[in-house]
Amino acid sequence: MNTPPAQPPLDRNPLGDISVLYVSVLLRAADAEGVNVQELSRHFQLNEQTLSSPETRISLPRFMRLGHAAIQACNNTTLGLRIGALTRPVDAGLAGLAGECASTVGKAAQTLIRYSLLTSRNSRGIPKVEADKRLIQFYSIRPYNAFNYFVVDSVLSAWTQFLRTVSGQWDVLEKVSIEYPSTGMDELFEAWFRCPVQFGAASNSITVRQDIWRQDTLQAQSAIHEKLTLLCEVEMREIQRGWTTGDRVKSLLTPLFRGETPSLETIASKLGVTPWTLQRQLASENTGFRELMDETRKQLARDYIRETDTSLSEIAWLLGFSNPAALHKAYRRWFEISPGEHRKQFRATP
Known part of the structure; x- marks a missing residue:
């Protein structure tokens, strides 16, 4: 039986959350760009106690708003690269x-990515490594806008900085692929990554040079590596503890919604069980596949409306509805208000 990938429980924000370890790096980068980070932190209710607790997380929409506010304050749309440059292994x-x-x-690299869920969770998916291709891939976060470009920039550049740190080398990549279209700063990106950068690519990823991939790390220590990975495994099991079958189904649904409605057979296959077994397990939890799909869409729809400026047509696609009208009808059934009116209400509330 295949074991589904571990993910944190689906409490907090359905769109995902991120450790304040990464928030601290963002604030360091903003500070380096001359931003008044004390004022920025106060505006986003980030006090010293919050930022000094490694177990604390904030929602991804809040993290993206924080990054967008920092970019506006310093007028540097490539702040994500600065974040990556200032990221240390301990920040993961x-x-x-x-x-x-x-x-x-x-x-x-494989260790870093395998345990990335210990510090972040995104409803869109999880990063992965294709070792045979020396490829490290970040999932799609379409549709792209001013609030999330920097997320892709910061993730890919942080991975690159990690490789530079552990190898002691500067030129570590063969290629960088970025899913969003060029913003006219191709030369700056290629100078930072020191390799070709393709915008408008099929995915977000970095490809590591073969000699770098095989190179010994500067801090290689097998006994400590084994001890730390065991601790990571323990934390991963803690994340999974108490999960129901319904939790696992909901964690798998969101990345598959884009433009389509996932089937029971697809989810059962990903869980390594037969469709009949999945139905029986859900029935024992007093729920069903259709109910979970509807509940997941409801949670995500509310948060897309409340937390983002994503258009209704884009939200409809992200949730697997055939068109915006179908989303509008479902939203009224869920909340007895249109999505447009609900967004106005949210915006009017401090």
């Missing part, structure tokens, strides 16, 4: 520390 928590002492750069 146990995963970063475990990766830093892996035997090779390739194993360091």
Whole structure:
């Protein structure tokens, strides 16, 4: 039986959340760009106690609004690259520390990505490594806008900085692929990554040079690597503890919604069970596949309306509705108000 990938519970924001470890890096980058980070932190209710607690997370929409506000304050749309440049292995928590002492750069990258869910959760998917291609891939976060360009920039540049740190080399990449279209700063990106950068690509990813992938890391220490990865495994199991079958179904639904309605057979296959077994397990929890799909769409629709400026047509696509009218009808059934009116209400509330 296949074991589905671990993900944190679906409480807090349905769109996802991120550790304040990454928030601290964002604030360091903003500070380096001359932003008044004390004022920025107060505006987003980030006090010293919050920022000093490694277990604390904030919602992804809040993180994106924070980044957008920092970009507006410093007028640097490539702040994501600055975030990446200032990211240290320790800023990825146990995963970063475990990766830093892996035997090779390739194993360091695999460790970092394997345990990335210990510090972040996104309803869109999870990053992955294709070791045979030396490819590290970040999931799609379409549709792109001023609030999320920097997320892709900061993730890909932070991974690059991690590789530079563990290898002691500067030129570590063969290629960078970025899903969103060029914003006219191709040369700046290629100078930062020191390799060709393709915008408008099929996915977000970095491809590591073969000699770098195989190289020993500067901090290689097998005993400590083993101990830290064991700690990571323990934390991953803690994340999974208490999960119901319904929780697992909901975690798999969101990335599959884009433009279509996932089938029971598809979800059962990803869980490594037969459709009949999945139905029986859900029935034992007093729920069903259709109910979970409707509940997941309801949670996500509310948060897209409340937390983002995403258009109704884009939200309809993200939730697998055939058209905006179908989303509008479902939204009225869920909340007894149109999505447009609901957004106005949310905007009027401090």
